[in-house]
Amino acid sequence: MSPAAGKPSGRIVAELGRPETPEETATREAERSRTYRAAKTFPNLVWALIFSLIAMLAIVLVVPRSNQPIERNVNVAELAQQSQVITDVPLIAPSVPAEWKANAAEARQGTDGVLEWSAGYIVPGPNGEAAEFVGFSEGIQANPTWTLERTGQRQPTGEIDHAGLHWQEYDYTDLPEKEAGNSRYALSTERDGTTFVVYGSHSPERVKELASAVADALKAPAE
Structure with missing residues (x-):
């Protein structure tokens, strides 16, 4: 008989007083693996968060920034001419002061x-800062x-004659700026x-x- 003959195989489990079965060995190894992975998950998350913050800080430091708001200056007359193909009604392009910057101009059909x-x-x-917004529709x-x-869901407060035209007036300048929005004062004709x-x-x-x-543009002869 060899020296190993008669000796139990497998790991002796003290609680059981006998070698563990293959199924018990597999269960023990799986639990140990799960515990190890769980212990590693939290530190990995912490390190991932730290690296993300470092990358974000690097972007903030490298990318140039300006305290001035981004301003566009679109060509209203050019866009009006391009959009004219969709209608026979003349689309106006008012002549405004050179320092005014047109930040949007479009033709669209609503629902x-x-x-x-x-x-x-x-x-x-x-001082050249963006101070007011004005627009027309x-x-x-x-x-x-x-x-x-277009008048901010508000009713007319009066009527005025201005620039040779008769207008409905929407005077809501007594409202706070945030409440009044972009139609604090409006005219329609x-x-x-x-x-x-x-x-x-x-x-x-x-x-x-x-x-x-706008009135001048309406009086101008169509090209």
């Missing part, structure tokens, strides 16, 4: 079926609901089935200045 051409301008303050065959939406709304975030003077430019 109500109204074809709209609009543009918005950033008006600089004394031209609604072809517009309905009262369209006009209501209608001509040949097309409604024009001019609006602004701050002063009536700037809105009336744009309204004068």
Whole structure:
């Protein structure tokens, strides 16, 4: 008989007083592996978070930044000419002061079926900072609901004659700026089935200045 003859095989389990079965060995090894992986998961998550923060900090330090808001200056007249193919109604391009920057201009058709051409301008303050926003919307065959939406869901507060046109006036300058939004003061008029709304975030003077430019564009002969 060899020296190993008669000796039990497998690991002796003290609690059982006998060698563990193959199934018990497999269960023990699986549990040890699970415990090891669980112990490694949390440190790995911590290190991943640290590396992510380091990478984010590096991007913040490397990428140049400016305290000034990003400003675009789109060519309203050019975009109006390009969009003219969708309608026979002239799309206006008001002549505004050179320092005004047009940050948006587009033609779109809403769910109500109204074809709209609009543009918005950033008006600089004394130090060149963005101080006010003014804009206009031209609604072809517009309905009262369209006009209501463009004037901030507000009712007219009066009527005025300005730049040779008669306008509905929406004077909500008594509201706080955040509440009033971009239609703190607005004017609307209608001509040949097309409604024009001019609006602004701050002063009536700037809105009336744009309204004068809109009126001039309407009086100009079609090219």
